[in-house]
Amino acid sequence: MNLNIYLVGVGGQGILTIGEILSSAAMEKDLPVFFYPSKGMAQRGGFVKAQLQIGKKNVGPNIIEKGSDIVFAMETSEALKAVRFAKPGGTFLLLANFWAPTDVILGKASYPELDKVIGEIQKSGAKLVLISDKDLPEYEGKKVADNIFMLGAAMKHSVLNKLFDSADIDRIVQNRWKRASASNHFAFQAGMDYQPQLIAGE
Amino acid sequence: MKKLITGNEAIAYGALAAGIKVACGYPGTPSTGAIASLLTMDLPNTHVEWSTNEKVAFDLASGVAWAGHRVLCTMKMSGVNVAYDSIISTAYSGCDGGFVIYVADDPGTNAGMCEQDSRGFALMSDMPMLEPASIEEAISLTTYAFELSEAIKGPVFVRLTTPLANGFASVEIPEPAPVSQADALLIHDINRFTKAGAVICMTQHRDLIKRLAHAGELIEQKGLNRLDLGKKKGGLGIVASGVTVQYIEEALAVADKYGIDREKISVLGLRASIPTPKQQLSQLIDFCDKILVLEELEPHIERDVYILARKRGYAGQIIGKIDGTFDRVGEYGTKHVLIGLNKALSLNIPESEYKSDTTAEELAAARPITVCSGCPHRGTYMAINRAIRKLKLKKQDVIVNGDIGCTILGMNPPFNTVWNEISMGASIGLAQGFAYAGVKTPVLATIGDSTFFHGGIPSLINAIQHEANIVLIIMDNEWTAMTGMQINPGTPCDRHEKPYKHVDIARIVPALGVEHFWQINPFDQDHATDVIAEAMQLPGVKVILSRQECAIQAFRKGSKEGKKKIVRVVEENCNLCKLCISVTGCSALVPGEKVMTIDPALCRQCGMCVSVCNRNAMVMEDVK
Ligand SMILES: Cc1ncc(C[n+]2csc(CCOP(=O)(O)OP(=O)(O)O)c2C)c(N)n1
Ligand code: SF4
Ligand code: SF4
Numbered sequence: 001m002n003l004n005i006y007l008v009g010v011g012g013q014g015i016l017t018i019g020e021i022l023s024s025a026a027m028e029k030d031l032p033v034f035f036y037p038s039k040g041m042a043q044r045g046g047f048v049k050a051q052l053q054i055g056k057k058n059v060g061p062n063i064i065e066k067g068s069d070i071v072f073a074m075e076t077s078e079a080l081k082a083v084r085f086a087k088p089g090g091t092f093l094l095l096a097n098f099w100a101p102t103d104v105i106l107g108k109a110s111y112p113e114l115d116k117v118i119g120e121i122q123k124s125g126a127k128l129v130l131i132s133d134k135d136l137p138e139y140e141g142k143k144v145a146d147n148i149f150m151l152g153a154a155m156k157h158s159v160l161n162k163l164f165d166s167a168d169i170d171r172i173v174q175n176r177w178k179r180a181s182a183s184n185h186f187a188f189q190a191g192m193d194y195q196p197q198l199i200a201g202e
Numbered sequence: 203m204k205k206l207i208t209g210n211e212a213i214a215y216g217a218l219a220a221g222i223k224v225a226c227g228y229p230g231t232p233s234t235g236a237i238a239s240l241l242t243m244d245l246p247n248t249h250v251e252w253s254t255n256e257k258v259a260f261d262l263a264s265g266v267a268w269a270g271h272r273v274l275c276t277m278k279m280s281g282v283n284v285a286y287d288s289i290i291s292t293a294y295s296g297c298d299g300g301f302v303i304y305v306a307d308d309p310g311t312n313a314g315m316c317e318q319d320s321r322g323f324a325l326m327s328d329m330p331m332l333e334p335a336s337i338e339e340a341i342s343l344t345t346y347a348f349e350l351s352e353a354i355k356g357p358v359f360v361r362l363t364t365p366l367a368n369g370f371a372s373v374e375i376p377e378p379a380p381v382s383q384a385d386a387l388l389i390h391d392i393n394r395f396t397k398a399g400a401v402i403c404m405t406q407h408r409d410l411i412k413r414l415a416h417a418g419e420l421i422e423q424k425g426l427n428r429l430d431l432g433k434k435k436g437g438l439g440i441v442a443s444g445v446t447v448q449y450i451e452e453a454l455a456v457a458d459k460y461g462i463d464r465e466k467i468s469v470l471g472l473r474a475s476i477p478t479p480k481q482q483l484s485q486l487i488d489f490c491d492k493i494l495v496l497e498e499l500e501p502h503i504e505r506d507v508y509i510l511a512r513k514r515g516y517a518g519q520i521i522g523k524i525d526g527t528f529d530r531v532g533e534y535g536t537k538h539v540l541i542g543l544n545k546a547l548s549l550n551i552p553e554s555e556y557k558s559d560t561t562a563e564e565l566a567a568a569r570p571i572t573v574c575s576g577c578p579h580r581g582t583y584m585a586i587n588r589a590i591r592k593l594k595l596k597k598q599d600v601i602v603n604g605d606i607g608c609t610i611l612g613m614n615p616p617f618n619t620v621w622n623e624i625s626m627g628a629s630i631g632l633a634q635g636f637a638y639a640g641v642k643t644p645v646l647a648t649i650g651d652s653t654f655f656h657g658g659i660p661s662l663i664n665a666i667q668h669e670a671n672i673v674l675i676i677m678d679n680e681w682t683a684m685t686g687m688q689i690n691p692g693t694p695c696d697r698h699e700k701p702y703k704h705v706d707i708a709r710i711v712p713a714l715g716v717e718h719f720w721q722i723n724p725f726d727q728d729h730a731t732d733v734i735a736e737a738m739q740l741p742g743v744k745v746i747l748s749r750q751e752c753a754i755q756a757f758r759k760g761s762k763e764g765k766k767k768i769v770r771v772v773e774e775n776c777n778l779c780k781l782c783i784s785v786t787g788c789s790a791l792v793p794g795e796k797v798m799t800i801d802p803a804l805c806r807q808c809g810m811c812v813s814v815c816n817r818n819a820m821v822m823e824d825v826k
Contacts, residue, residue: 010569023206023370023372024206026372027204027206027372032371032372033206033370033371033372034369034370034371035206035369035370035371036365036368036369036370037368037369037370038312038364038368045569045571045572045574045789046569046571047569058335058336058448058451059448059452060365060445060446060448060449060452060535060536061365061366061369061445061448062365062449062533062535062536064452064456064535064536064537064556065537065556065558077566077567077569078566078569080562080563080565080566081562081563081566083562083563084558084559084560084562084563100567101567101568101569101570102572102615102616102783102784102787102789103568103615104567105780105783105793106780106783106784109567109568110567111567112565112566112567116565117565120561120562120565121562123562124562
C-alpha cells in the first residue's frame with residue numbers, strides 16, 4: 001500500500017515531528033520512505049511544509065496535486081496552501097490553531113475566516129476532520145502536545161490505520177521523548193478517542 | 203545498517219566510503235548538512251572544517267588533492283561564484299588525489315538567492331558533473347566520483363537540488379573506507395601548477411579538454427546513464443537528469459489512463475549531465491520521432507540535443523524549453539512530464555490532471571519572515587530607526603545597505619530598516635558607492651559576523667584606504683545563524699568543544715586603522731541609539747560592533763543554566779495600545795482580552811518590549 005501525506009503549519013508547532021514519527025514507523029516495517037521537509041531558514045514562525053511518501057521505492061520528492069491521501073494542517077490560514085494537494089476521497093485534518101502574523105494583530109492585514117477555510121477544504125473533495133484547539137485535553141494540569149493529539153485523531157479517522165497499528169505508533173511516540181512518555185501516550189489515546197468538531201464529506 | 207538520512211548525509215557517507223582525508227566547505231542552504239553531519243562524527247583520521255568562505259575551502263581542498271589525497275569540498279550554488287576563480291584554475295592544472303566538489307542548487311528558491319544552475323560552471327571549466335537521482339545514488343555516485351577524479355586526474359562535481367539534499371530516505375549506510383596514510387606528494391612542476399605563460403596555460407587547457415572527453419568514456423563504460431529503448435521504433439524519447447528522472451514513471455501511470463502506448467516510449471535517464479552522453483543521445487535521436495527533454499533551470503542538455511539532431515539530420519519535434527513548452531524558472535514535478543507527454547503525443551490529458559487551482563492558496567494570510575523572539579538583531583534595527591529619528595532625518599532619506607543572513611530580515615515590517623542585498627560582504631562596497639554617488643545623508647551598511655569574515659573584510663579595507671564616509675554596523679551574534687548555527691572564527695571558544703582559536707572582530711577593526719570604533723549591546727537601546735546617531739554625524743569610516751549572542755543559541759545555553767529573569771505585564775498600566783508589537787514585532791507578545799500577554803515559551807527576556815512601552819506596563823524582574 002502506498003500512502004502520500006502532506007503536512008503544513010508554522011515553524012515551532014511540531015508539524016515536522018508528525019512526519020518523523022510516521023517515517024520511523026514505516027522504517028520499522030521496512031517500507032520505503034521519502035520524507036521531504038521544507039522549512040525556511042533558522043527562524044521560528046514561518047510557513048513550514050513537509051511531504052511524506054511511504055511504500056514506493058523511487059519517487060519524485062514532490063507529491064502531485066490532488067495526490068495526498070492524508071493532509072495534516074496545524075494552522076488555519078496555512079491549511080489553504082495544502083488544499084490543492086488533497087486527494088478527493090482522502091482525509092484532511094485541520095487543527096484550527098490561529099497564529100496571526102503581526103500585521104493581522106495590528107489590524108493592517110486580513111486573516112481568512114475559519115468557515116471560508118472549511119469551505120475551501122470541502123471543495124477539494126477530501127473528508128474534513130476538524131479539531132478545535134479548545135478541545136485539547138490537559139494532562140497533569142498542562143495542555144497535551146497538539147501534534148501528538150492530532151496524530152491520534154488521524155489514526156482513527158484516516159487510512160493511516162490500514163498501514164499502521166496504533167500500538168506501534170504509540171510506542172514510537174513514547175520512546176521518542178522518555179520524560180514525556182506518559183503525557184504523550186495520553187495525548188495520542190485522547191486523539192484516538194476524540195469526537196471531531198466536524199467530519200464532513202464522508 | 204539501514205538509516206533514514208538526507209541527501210546531504212548521503213554525500214558525507216559516500217565520501218567516507220571513499221576514505222576522504224579532508225572535508226571542508228562553507229555553510230549554505232541546501233548544502234549545509236554534508237559537513238554538518240561529518241562534524242558530529244568521530245573521525246580520527248579525517249580533518250573536517252567549516253572554512254571562512256568557499257574560496258578558502260576550495261583552495262585548501264586543492265592543496266590536499268595536489269598532495270595526492272582525497273578531499274570533499276561543499277558549497278551552495280552561490281558559493282561556486284565565490285570559489286570559481288580557483289575552481290577553473292585547479293581544473294586546468296588537474297590533481298592527483300580524488301577531488302570532489304559537492305554543490306547544491308535550489309530551483310524554486312526555497313532558501314532565497316539567485317536560482318542559478320551550477321551546471322553552467324561545470325561546462326565553463328570542462329569538469330564532469332554527476333547528478334544522483336535518489337539519496338541512495340547520492341552515496342554510490344559520491345564514492346564513484348572520487349574514482350573518476352583520480353582516473354581523469356581532475357576535480358569532479360556532484361550536484362544535488364534541494365529536495366534530494368534536504369529530503370530523507372531509508373537507505374543502507376556503507377562502511378567507511380580506511381583513510382590513506384601515504385606520504386603527501388610534493389610535485390614541483392611549474393608547468394602543471396602555475397599559470398605563468400601562454401604555453402603553460404594553453405597546454406593545460408588542451409589537457410583539460412582531453413580530461414573531460416576521457417571522463418565521458420569512463421562514464422559510458424560504467425553505464426551510469428541508462429538508456430531504455432522502447433519495443434517499437436518511431437515513438438517518443440524522454441531525456442531527463444537527476445531527480446527529474448523520478449517523476450517520469452508517475453506521469454506515465456497517469457498517461458496510461460489516456461491510452462499511451464508504452465512500447466513507443468524510450469527513456470534516457472542521466473546521472474552524469476556533463477559531459478552529455480553523445481553516444482546514447484544519438485541512439486535515442488535515431489530511434490525516436492519526438493524528443494522530450496526534462497531538465498530544471500537552463501536547457502543545457504537540450505542544446506546538445508539540438509546540435510546532435512542537426513548533425514544527424516533528425517527532423518522531428520524537440521519539446522523542452524527552447525520551443526517554449528517549459529519555463530526556465532522554478533522546479534519540476536510530475537506535472538511537467540504530463541504537459542510534455544500531452545504535447546508530444548496529443549493524448550488529451552485534461553488540464554485538471556495537472557493544472558493548479560490556486561484559489562484557496564491566494565486566500566491565505568501573508569506571513570513575512572521576521573527575526574525570532576529575543577533576537578539581538580531586533581535591537582539593532584530598532585536602534586538604527588531611533589537614531590534616524592533622533593537626528594530628525596526621514597527614513598526614506600537614510601539608506602541602510604543590507605547583507606546576507608538573518609541580518610537581512612530588518613527589510614521586513616515592522617522595522618523596514620534594511621534596503622537591499624547583493625551577496626556576502628557587498629553591503630560595505632555598496633555603501634561606499636552610494637557615498638561617492640553624492641548621497642547627502644549618512645550612508646549605513648549592516649553585516650553579520652560570518653559574512654564579515656567571509657567577504658566583508660576586503661571591502662572594509664577598501665573603504666578605510668579611501669576614507670569613505672560610511673557607517674558600518676557589524677551585527678555580531680557569534681554564530682553563522684541563518685544556515686542553522688555553524689561555528690565561525692568569531693564564535694567564542696567556550697561555546698563549542700573544538701580546539702579552535704578565537705578571532706575577535708573587536709580586535710580586527712581597530713587593527714585595520716579604524717579611528718571611530720564602538721562596541722554596543724543591542725539590548726541597551728539608549729546607548730545603542732546614541733552611538734549610532736553619533737557615528738552618523740562623523741566623517742570617514744565609522745564601525746560599530748553590535749554584539750549579543752543569537753537568541754536561539756543563547757536560549758540553548760540558558761536553558762541548561764536555568765532562567766534568571768522574567769518579563770511581566772503590569773496589568774493596571776497596560777491599555778492594550780499594542781505599541782510594543784508595532785515596534786518590536788516580537789512573536790512572544792500576544793494581545794489578550796484586555797491587556798497584552800507574554801507567551802512564556804517564546805519570551806527570551808531581551809527587554810525590547812520593556813524599552814518600547816511608555817506606560818511602564820512591562821517590567822523585567824529577577825527570578826527568585
Ligand atoms: C556565497 C554564499 N555562501 C553562503 C551563503 C549562505 N548563507 C546565507 S545566510 C548565511 C549566514 C550568514 O551568517 P552571519 O553573517 O553571521 O549572519 P546571521 O545569519 O548569523 O545573522 C550564509 C552562510 C550565501 N548566501 N552565499
Ligand atoms: S536565528 Fe538567531 S540571529 Fe537569526 S533571527 Fe533567530 S535569534 Fe536572530
Ligand atoms: S516579549 Fe519582550 S522581552 Fe520577551 S522576547 Fe519579546 S520583546 Fe523580548
